Amino acid sequence: xxxxxxxxxxxxxxxxxxxxxxxxxxxxxxxxxxxxxxxxxxxxxxxxxxxxxxxxxxxxxxxxxxxxxxxxxxxxxxxxxxxxxxxxxxxxxxxxxxxxxxxxxxxxxxxxxxxxxxxxxxxxxxxxxxxxxxxxxxxxxxxxxxxxxxxxxxxxxxxxxxxxxxxxxxxxxxxxxxxxxxxxxxxxxxxxxx
Amino acid sequence: xxxxxxxxxxxxxxxxxxxxxxxxxxxxxxxxxxxxxxxxxxxxxxxxxxxxxxxxxxxxxxxxxxxxxxxxxxxxxxxxxxxxxxxxxxxxxxxxxxxxxxxxxxxxxxxxxxxxxxxxxxxxxxxxxxxxxxxxxxxxxxxxxxxxxxxxxxxxxxxxxxxxxxxxxxxxxxxxxxxxxxxxxxxxxxxxxxxxxxxxxxxxxxxxxxxxxxxxxxxxxxxxxxxxxxxxxxxxxxxxxxxxxxxxxxxxxxxxxxxxxxxxxxxxxxxxxxxxxxxxxxxxxxxxxxxxxxxxxxxxxxxxxxxxxxxxxxxxxxxxxxxxxxxxxxxxxxxxxxxxxxxxxxxxxxxxxxxxxxxxxxxxxxxxxxxxxxxxxxxxxxxxxxxxxxxxxxxxxxxxxxxxxxxxxxxxxxxxxxxxxxxxxxxxxxxxxxxxxxxxxxxxxxxxxxxxxxxxxxxxxxxxxxxxxxxxxxxxxxxxxxxxxxxxxxxxxxxxxxxxxxxxxxxxxxxxxxxxxxxxxxxxxxxxxxxxxxxxxxxxxxxxxxxxxxxxxxxxxxxxxxxxxxxxxxxxxxxxxxxxxxxxx
Numbered sequence: 001x002x003x004x005x006x007x008x009x010x011x012x013x014x015x016x017x018x019x020x021x022x023x024x025x026x027x028x029x030x031x032x033x034x035x036x037x038x039x040x041x042x043x044x045x046x047x048x049x050x051x052x053x054x055x056x057x058x059x060x061x062x063x064x065x066x067x068x069x070x071x072x073x074x075x076x077x078x079x080x081x082x083x084x085x086x087x088x089x090x091x092x093x094x095x096x097x098x099x100x101x102x103x104x105x106x107x108x109x110x111x112x113x114x115x116x117x118x119x120x121x122x123x124x125x126x127x128x129x130x131x132x133x134x135x136x137x138x139x140x141x142x143x144x145x146x147x148x149x150x151x152x153x154x155x156x157x158x159x160x161x162x163x164x165x166x167x168x169x170x171x172x173x174x175x176x177x178x179x180x181x182x183x184x185x186x187x188x189x190x191x192x193x194x
Numbered sequence: 195x196x197x198x199x200x201x202x203x204x205x206x207x208x209x210x211x212x213x214x215x216x217x218x219x220x221x222x223x224x225x226x227x228x229x230x231x232x233x234x235x236x237x238x239x240x241x242x243x244x245x246x247x248x249x250x251x252x253x254x255x256x257x258x259x260x261x262x263x264x265x266x267x268x269x270x271x272x273x274x275x276x277x278x279x280x281x282x283x284x285x286x287x288x289x290x291x292x293x294x295x296x297x298x299x300x301x302x303x304x305x306x307x308x309x310x311x312x313x314x315x316x317x318x319x320x321x322x323x324x325x326x327x328x329x330x331x332x333x334x335x336x337x338x339x340x341x342x343x344x345x346x347x348x349x350x351x352x353x354x355x356x357x358x359x360x361x362x363x364x365x366x367x368x369x370x371x372x373x374x375x376x377x378x379x380x381x382x383x384x385x386x387x388x389x390x391x392x393x394x395x396x397x398x399x400x401x402x403x404x405x406x407x408x409x410x411x412x413x414x415x416x417x418x419x420x421x422x423x424x425x426x427x428x429x430x431x432x433x434x435x436x437x438x439x440x441x442x443x444x445x446x447x448x449x450x451x452x453x454x455x456x457x458x459x460x461x462x463x464x465x466x467x468x469x470x471x472x473x474x475x476x477x478x479x480x481x482x483x484x485x486x487x488x489x490x491x492x493x494x495x496x497x498x499x500x501x502x503x504x505x506x507x508x509x510x511x512x513x514x515x516x517x518x519x520x521x522x523x524x525x526x527x528x529x530x531x532x533x534x535x536x537x538x539x540x541x542x543x544x545x546x547x548x549x550x551x552x553x554x555x556x557x558x559x560x561x562x563x564x565x566x567x568x569x570x571x572x573x574x575x576x577x578x579x580x581x582x583x584x585x586x587x588x589x590x591x592x593x594x595x596x597x598x599x600x601x602x603x604x605x606x607x608x609x610x611x612x613x614x615x616x617x618x619x620x621x622x623x624x625x626x627x628x629x630x631x632x633x634x635x636x637x638x639x640x641x642x643x644x645x646x647x648x649x650x651x652x653x654x655x656x657x658x659x660x661x662x663x664x665x666x667x668x669x670x671x672x673x674x675x676x677x678x679x680x681x682x683x684x685x686x687x688x689x690x691x692x693x694x695x696x697x698x699x700x701x702x703x704x705x706x707x708x709x710x711x712x713x714x715x716x717x718x719x720x721x722x723x724x725x726x727x728x729x730x731x732x733x734x735x736x737x738x739x740x741x742x743x744x745x746x747x748x749x750x751x752x753x754x755x756x757x758x759x760x761x762x763x764x765x766x767x768x769x770x771x772x773x774x775x776x777x778x779x
Contacts, residue, residue, distance in 0.1 A: 073617065074290075079554070079555070082401055083554065
């Protein structure tokens with residue numbers, strides 16, 4: 001039992017560690033295997049174990065298995081590589097939506113939206129207008145969102161703040177890291193021709 | 195016309211014996227040649243010397259379940275007239291990446307011997323073997339009468355090897371390439387079949403990834419009038435499959451390409467007609483990216499289908515529910531768990547003749563989303579399909595009560611493979627271990643031959659298995675058991691056990707050694723990530739000289755630990771091609 005407690009501590013640290021990226025990194029993988037190893041190498045129980053002891057174990061196991069379950073074990077579930085490879089690419093696309101944070105100057109908290117559900121800029125801007133109860137106006141290449149108190153901007157892969165609408169939609173989708181709706185004079189500044 | 199070798203008549207024998215043989219050897223051989231099953235043939239050969247010899251001379255097909263249990267020389271000496279060879283190599287867990295690369299099971303040394311002894315070899319069926327392009331070329335050039343090549347779950351070759359086969363095997367009737375780890379260097383191999391080549395009956399290249407020249411394929415299909423099985427890969431479009439079906443309406447088994455193509459109504463109608471014109475079609479697979487929009491083109495063929503493989507089509511429950519009422523004749527159905535329980539209810543209500551169901555997970559590593567099938571889907575199928583005897587079921591939750599109901603509905607299970615995907619997961623309603631579920635399976639299903647267990651399991655499960663599973667031949671165990679007692683119960687029971695594969699279980703040396711008397715009657719034992727030590731394995735090897743006890747060493751582990759152990763009987767002793775990381779004790 002003690003060994004399980006020690007593992008619980010170890011696993012919880014891992015589980016609460018802040019990290020970017022999907023679960024299933026190698027380190028966690030090895031943790032899982034070693035956790036099962038440690039479980040096994042604990043003193044063997046007698047054959048007369050009744051259900052209640054197994055239940056207590058279950059609770060322990062469930063508790064420590066919960067964070068553990070979020071990672072992958074080598075060769076488990078037992079599916080042939082061919083079948084796994086057939087789906088992996090498609091799923092990676094479809095399942096994890098393209099969620100980005102949206103901040104609005106002056107708003108107390110941020111929002112999050114899935115860029116994948118929008119068909120283009122018009123759709124997106126409409127949604128932002130609805131979400132934040134404001135009007136953004138129409139985009140023009142020369143003057144940005146002229147006439148509006150607000151300008152939608154985004155941070156791209158390089159860390160630069162860009163005006164929403166300059167690049168083709170697909171390019172925007174893949175390079176947008178977060179959105180920010182600027183207000184007032186700052187907004188007007190971005191819209192001016194350089 | 196075929197020069198079959200005959201032994202010289204041993205006349206002195208019949209003169210010396212007190213009475214004449216009951217009937218001439220040739221007649222005995224002829225009668226025995228009608229015995230097809232290799233297990234029966236084995237029994238025949240054990241009756242007496244005459245029958246052993248009759249079997250020897252008349253045997254034309256040989257099945258070798260473990261390529262290391264025997265050598266090609268011994269096979270050649272005993273059976274002079276072999277035309278068809280089936281060979282299996284690596285342990286099954288190599289499919290799940292548990293066996294390192296370069297472990298072995300190379301076909302080449304076998305081919306070299308066969309080329310000398312069986313120049314008239316016609317069929318080679320390999321599973322989990324390593325096959326190089328050189329070997330394929332050697333094969334293509336060594337056996338002029340070669341007809342059947344079937345490669346399942348093999349690796350080591352590329353499409354270049356297939357070029358050699360297509361170019362040189364003038365009498366080829368079957369080319370079946372399934373789920374292999376190969377280098378796909380392009381689809382040019384298909385164009386290597388000469389224009390004069392017309393004998394093909396089976397062509398399966400569904401798992402190859404690159405484009406073949408459609409023109410060449412269409413011409414090939416047109417001129418091979420005896421073609422009955424055609425399974426193309428996902429690069430073949432709907433429009434193209436329609437053309438192929440028109441050329442070969444006699445097809446019995448079809449694997450389509452991708453279903454994702456924009457069709458105008460005329461094309462849709464043409465496809466429907468094409469499927470409808472295949473009157474002999476009983477097996478349908480492929481159907482990549484099939485959606486409700488175009489799936490109905492197969493409806494005209496559905497009434498005759500006995501085997502439908504939808505495991506590459508991410509169908510939802512309503513799509514399956516609309517499709518299945520057309521398929522009342524189904525015996526075998528493979529689906530993805532995207533159909534969910536509701537889809538399985540449709541299976542139960544539409545397919546009363548169903549004998550085999552396989553439900554694969556669309557996203558095996560998905561932890562966050564609650565999708566897939568549960569125990570209720572399985573129960574629904576069992577209540578509508580009373581003839582069910584083969585199931586492979588991947589799910590995320592299960593209960594003891596559900597499994598008890600399932601086997602009560604379907605007591606004739608021969609193959610019960612249940613995979614609860616979260617290792618060591620309990621009955622989600624009661625929090626009990628899943629012992630009683632598998633207890634119910636082995637108690638009720640007296641014909642059970644193959645069992646795969648999962649979920650939270652104590653030694654009790656294995657006590658049940660040892661006590662009740664009298665016909666069990668194959669057992670797969672992962673993340674289960676509490677002590678050596680578990681495995682011991684199985685080794686002491688299960689009289690017909692042939693293959694046992696275990697991973698991540700708390701079974702140690704005592705458990706391993708409890709099977710001392712059993713391993714020679716088994717094909718093999720695999721144990722990985724258990725509690726075995728090198729000393730325990732050495733002890734086994736010392737006591738049982740006719741077993742090969744191989745340990746695959748893991749780089750990071752302790753020297754005394756035996757991480758992966760593979761034990762198998764062999765008449766040829768330790769293998770000579772073992773790589774450095776395989777220690778034979």
